[in-house]
Amino acid sequence: MSAAEFAAANLSRATGAGLDPHEYLRVTGELADLEEWGEAFVRAAHGHLVRAGQAATAISAGEHFQVAARWFHFATLGPNRERALAAAEADTAMGRALDLLEPGxxxxxxxxxxxxxxxxxxxxxxxxxxxxxxxxxxxxxxxxxxxxxxxxxxxxxxxxxxxxxxxxxxxxxxxxxxxxxxxxxxxxxxxxxxxxxxxxxxxxxxxxxxxxxxxxxxxxxxxxxxxxxxxxxxxxxxxxxxxxxxxxxxxxxxxxxxxxxxxxxxxxxxxxxxxxxxxxxxxxxxxxxxxxxxxxxxxxxxxxxxxxxxxxxxxxxxxxxxxxxx
The missing domain is CATH 3.40.50.1820 (Alpha/Beta hydrolase fold, catalytic domain)
Incomplete structure (x- = not known):
């Protein structure tokens, strides 16, 4: 299966998970090969971690951590040699998001x-x-x-x-x-x-x-x-x-x-x-x-x-x- 076919097959799943469809299409549209999937999604997740660190409010930081968690999770769905690390990063990012957005x-x-x-x-x-x-x-x-x-x-x-x-x-x-x-x-x-x-x-x-x-x-x-x-x-x-x-x-x-x-x-x-x-x-x-x-x-x-x-x-x-x- 090509990267484009895999991305299209997972589009509705990605939007249900809370990924912005435009960002998803941009990230997946740059894939030359499906083997690049994990690296590209981890890179997108790190982008949201950076935004969280730069955020002016706890709410904005928490929202970016939450989105980062979902990108890390989706990095595990395609080829990814660091799948276990991506899953751990998703878990950590979600914890940081909830600490800020839902402390209870x-x-x-x-x-x-x-x-x-x-x-x-x-x-x-x-x-x-x-x-x-x-x-x-x-x-x-x-x-x-x-x-x-x-x-x-x-x-x-x-x-x-x-x-x-x-x-x-x-x-x-x-x-x-x-x-x-x-x-x-x-x-x-x-x-x-x-x-x-x-x-x-x-x-x-x-x-x-x-x-x-x-x-x-x-x-x-x-x-x-x-x-x-x-x-x-x-x-x-x-x-x-x-x-x-x-x-x-x-x-x-x-x-x-x-x-x-x-x-x-x-x-x-x-x-x-x-x-x-x-x-x-x-x-x-x-x-x-x-x-x-x-x-x-x-x-x-x-x-x-x-x-x-x-x-x-x-x-x-x-x-x-x-x-x-x-």
Whole structure:
């Protein structure tokens, strides 16, 4: 895949993460080869760190740190020999941003997760945002903000094989153990879950096996994975995040909600894009149909993560989970 093709495929994902589309097009338009991706995105991130240091107010500095975190995170999506360093830089920059913009935000960590709890203290509703295969807690800017605006506390997390933990841990299909640790650490008796891409599977699997999940949303989540049909780039990422091809094949074989769906007792909203066609990944219609309290929203023009159809689902989904939890 050329640099231009890769950049175009990730444009709606980048804007959903809070990257300015004009800056994104300028940075990616200067790439002569996809191998330059990581270096170019890290360079853009450093530009925002410089702006943060020159900012006249804490608000402006915090906003630049926040944008830098997202550029560092996106540096990990393409070829990057310093991927682990970029993920660590994203984590650090987000921490500096929240120190300035949301001093009440708390870092919460456990054996298999880390993340930031944002929003008002002692609220009735807490939502956990679960990333996917190559995403992390710095990415889903639009989803997190939509939940915060509705008065919820939001825990944006990295789990095994994700974000800042990708270099030291590997993916696991029994993600409900991680969500159980998160709920314990949050000190609440019920949470809502929002999972994106592979995070959609993590959320559904957790909803089936963790009774403290009170409502859940999956966005572009797989119902089942077929290793032999997965595109080569997806297989390569999974091999990296699983710690080798045998482990990756085993993980893919466990991603199957056909028997777990009927065990999801809480309300579940499944959101799919009609233009999200990844060979080897069955869409979520089966999950919504087999789940006792499932609802299905399919937008025919939506791509993977539906970044090109945000007005058609994001506000409605945020309202839905807010209502389900409160």
């Amino acid at each position: 935000a708390r870092r919460i960590e456990g054996p298999g997760f880390t993340g930031w709890l944002r929003g008002p203290a002692d609220v009735a509703a807490t939502a956990v945002v679960v990333p996917g295969l190559d995403s992390g807690k710095e990415e889903f800017h639009d989803v997190i903000n939509a939940l915060l605006r509705r008065g919820m506390a939001v825990f944006a997390m990295d789990g095994p094989g994700q974000g800042v933990l990708a270099d030291t841990t590997t993916v696991r299909a029994d993600y409900h153990h991680v969500i159980g640790q998160v709920i314990d650490a949050l000190g609440t008796d019920r949470v809502g879950l929002v999972g994106l891409s592979l995070g959609g599977y993590y959320v559904a699997e957790s909803a089936a096996r963790e009774s403290r999940v009170a409502a859940a949303i999956t966005v572009s989540g797989p119902f089942r994975l077929h290793w032999d049909l997965l595109p080569r780039p997806v297989r390569e990422i999974l091999i990296q995040r699983a710690g080798g091809e045998p482990a990756a094949r085993d993980f893919a074989g466990q991603v199957d909600l056909s028997t777990l769906a009927s065990q999801i007792a809480c309300p579940l909203l499944v959101v799919d894009g009609g233009q999200d066609v990844i060979p080897g990944v069955a869409n979520g219609e089966s999950l919504a149909r087999l789940t006792p309290h499932g609802q299905y929203l399919r937008l025919s023009h939506g791509d993977h993560l539906l970044g090109n159809a945000r007005p058609d689902w994001l506000a409605a989904a945020a309202d839905w989970i807010s209502g389900a939890l409160t």
